[in-house]
Amino acid sequence: MVDTKKIYMAPMEGVTGFIYRNTFARFFDGIDKYYTPFISPGEHRNFKSRELKDVLPDNNAGLNVAVQMLTNNAEHFIVTARKMMDFGYREVNLNLGCPSGTVVAKGKGSGFLSFPEKLDAFLDEIYSGLADTGLDISVKTRIGRYEQDEFYELLDIYNKYPISELIIHPRVQKDMYRNTPRMEIFDYAVENSKNPLVYNGDICTVEDYERFAGHYLKNAENIPDEPKSDKERNNKESDKKSANITAVMLGRGLISNPGLAGQIVSGSCTDRSTLRNFFDELVLAYREEIPDEKNVVFKIKENLFYLVNLFEDKEEYWKRIRKSDNLMELAAIARRMIGDGEFYRKKD
Ligand SMILES: Cc1cc2nc3c(=O)[nH]c(=O)nc-3n(C[C@H](O)[C@H](O)[C@H](O)COP(=O)(O)O)c2cc1C
Incomplete structure (x- = not known):
């Protein structure tokens, strides 16, 4: 703190x-x-x-x-x-x-x-x-x-x-x-x-x-x-x-x-379940607001472009996210990343 x-x-x-x-x-x-x-x-x-x-x-x-x-x-x-x-x-x-x-x-x-x-x-x-x-x-x-x-x-x-x-x-x-x-x-x-x-x-x-x-x-x-x-x-x-x-x-x-x-x-830690619930709510809220799913995908990708930085294998995750243009698939990749991905730590 x-x-x-x-x-x-x-x-x-x-x-x-x-x-x-x-x-x-x-x-x-x-x-x-x-x-x-x-x-x-x-x-x-x-x-x-x-x-x-x-x-x-x-x-x-x-x-x-x-x-x-x-x-x-x-x-x-x-x-x-x-x-x-x-x-x-x-x-x-x-x-x-x-x-x-x-x-x-x-x-x-x-x-x-x-x-x-x-x-x-x-x-x-x-x-x-x-x-x-x-x-x-x-x-x-x-x-x-x-x-x-x-x-x-x-x-x-x-x-x-x-x-x-x-x-x-x-x-x-x-x-x-x-x-x-x-x-x-x-x-x-x-x-x-x-x-x-x-x-x-x-x-x-x-x-x-x-x-x-x-x-x-x-x-x-x-x-x-x-x-x-x-x-x-x-x-x-x-x-x-x-x-x-x-x-x-x-x-x-x-x-x-x-x-x-x-x-x-x-001094709190970023915890995975909060992050996951936040991400799920964000997807839901964008879907309610934006009628065209393609645009929802775009929004979510824009967000994940930043969120991947939290994880050690960010390049690997980003490669898969970038390629995907299906909302369900995208959400599944993100959930796996949030659930299991190793958090990035700066090397000394
Ligand atoms: C995608 C993106 C959109 C931005 N949009 C705005 C904006 O609408 N108004 C603004 O003043 N700055 C905008 N900025 C600049 C940010 O507010 C901030 O000044 C900049 O990212 C540096 O701060 P950071 O290093 O903490 O990101 C934007 C930056 C990015 C990367």
């Missing part, structure tokens, strides 16, 4: 929609907040039916959910944020991280990071346009489009606004998901952000979390007054800095091991 901050489930388009979130919450603990995959408020200000379903209050009852939006149009953001407020949400989130080519080409997601002046004007408009609502407006950002040095200017801009939480995935767009998170830039944010920070990126195991927590979260809650010695004073300074990290956001690691947040928070 480690000293924990809050833990959030990352938005993952195609993966963490309302069916996944609800099923997950029935079986696993440890998540303080869920983020919807992005919705794209459009010209006509109406949602696609898939997007609307994902944010309908009835489909998110009992969960702490923030709605993420992908846009570079302040008016669209404001109109949609107000709708979300009418739905009962207390937080909306701006996506400044999506690295997909088509999104970036339109100057949205991490593509917006290339236009700091426009971004500044956009933020000015949305924070003033929504000031009367009391909504929390958080931002999820990469650290630049091409180079990490872009982040210094970006942080100056972010510091001008009351961002409820600045969620940082310390990669640039052109990294996509390659390379490792650029922690020196996250350090810069820890030192210089005026807004609370959330860390996101490559936390896939309890050990990853412990390493992060050991470095950034130690004693952050409990800063003693009046340091006596220089050493104490130095410690106090660094503790103060880490105190502005409010949470860690988990993405691929959590979908690979849905018990990860619970393991971090309470």
Whole structure:
């Protein structure tokens, strides 16, 4: 067990929609907040039916959910944020991280990071346009489009606004998901952000979390007054800095091991019967929601793409899962894997 901050489930388009979130919450603990995959408020200000379903209050009852939006149009953001407020949400989130080519080409997601002046004007408009609502407006950002040095200017801009939480995935767009998170830039944010920070990126195991927590979260809650010695004073300074990290956001690691947040928070183990019941419920829920079985197969495969990582023979399992296009067969392979597969352990 480690000293924990809050833990959030990352938005993952195609993966963490309302069916996944609800099923997950029935079986696993440890998540303080869920983020919807992005919705794209459009010209006509109406949602696609898939997007609307994902944010309908009835489909998110009992969960702490923030709605993420992908846009570079302040008016669209404001109109949609107000709708979300009418739905009962207390937080909306701006996506400044999506690295997909088509999104970036339109100057949205991490593509917006290339236009700091426009971004500044956009933020000015949305924070003033929504000031009367009391909504929390958080931002999820990469650290630049091409180079990490872009982040210094970006942080100056972010510091001008009351961002409820600045969620940082310390990669640039052109990294996509390659390379490792650029922690020196996250350090810069820890030192210089005026807004609370959330860390996101490559936390896939309890050990990853412990390493992060050991470095950034130690004693952050409990800063003693009046340091006596220089050493104490130095410690106090660094503790103060880490105190502005409010949470860690988990993405691929959590979908690979849905018990990860619970393991971090309470030291519990991911047990096979919970995992199996969760998987069965997920299949059932997707079947009820999606009429075409081919699409259910696609959804389940997308999920198993991550879940196989929990097992030692993941390549072998994935080969069989990838080949199968029959739901019953797929479910049988998955059940066998969950029931008998040896859990993966990192070799020393
Ligand atoms: C399949 C997939 C879909 C994603 N969809 C979104 C999204 O809708 N909005 C968003 O902000 N980030 C999205 N992300 C990025 C994740 O939220 C997260 O920032 C990224 O995976 C890094 O965190 P991790 O290393 O814990 O996975 C997506 C990532 C993946 C792999």
